[in-house]
Amino acid sequence: MDRAExxxxxxxxxxxxxxxxxxxxxxxxxxxxxAGPHDVTHHLTYERIGREEPEDLIxxxxxxxxxxxxxxxxxxxxxxxxxxxxxxxRIRKAKALVDSARDLMSECFPDGDYEHTYYDLSESFFHxxxxxxxxxxxxxx
Ligand SMILES: [Zn+2]
Numbered sequence: 150m151d152r153a154e155x156x157x158x159x160x161x162x163x164x165x166x167x168x169x170x171x172x173x174x175x176x177x178x179x180x181x182x183x184a185g186p187h188d189v190t191h192h193l194t195y196e197r198i199g200r201e202e203p204e205d206l207i208x209x210x211x212x213x214x215x216x217x218x219x220x221x222x223x224x225x226x227x228x229x230x231x232x233x234x235x236x237x238x239r240i241r242k243a244k245a246l247v248d249s250a251r252d253l254m255s256e257c258f259p260d261g262d263y264e265h266t267y268y269d270l271s272e273s274f275f276h277x278x279x280x281x282x283x284x285x286x287x288x289x290x
Contacts, residue, residue: 150198150199155198158198158199163199167190167201167203167206168190168206170203171187171190171203171206171207171208172187172190172208174203174208175187175208177208178208179208179209179210179213179225180207180208180209181207181209181210181213181217181225181226182209182210182212182213182225182226182228182229183229183284184210184225184229185209185210185211185212185213185225186210187208187209187210188209188210188211188214189208189209189210189211189214190206190207190208190209191206191207191208191209191213191214191217191218192205192206193205193206193207210225212225213225213226230285233281233284233285234285236281237278237281237282237285240274240277240278240281241278243274244271244274244278247267247270247271247274251263251267
């Protein structure tokens, strides 16, 4: 497919339907960084151009598209990972503080009635940390 044919293909009903399929899969969220919106439907491969399988395509945000096309060095996916890692580190610090507060409290007030509240808080930390850790993993949940 030459450039002119490709441009024609990008204006075709077939391409519009395929793009719509990818948009339904992405639920309008960038399938790469999972932070930005699905702005562009990007070809992962041009092997089956004109008869693409949905897995040949990925819905990405403008920033991811620029990065994938080599037009920018900024990788939103890496940035997002760095932010999540920092978030996890801060939540771990907060949990350690809460743990030490509980230790202090139970030492001074062994009959304190805050244990169940602490338990709920501890559960929340656990869910938050496992949720964030999952977002660090590759692929879709
Ligand atoms: Zn993105």
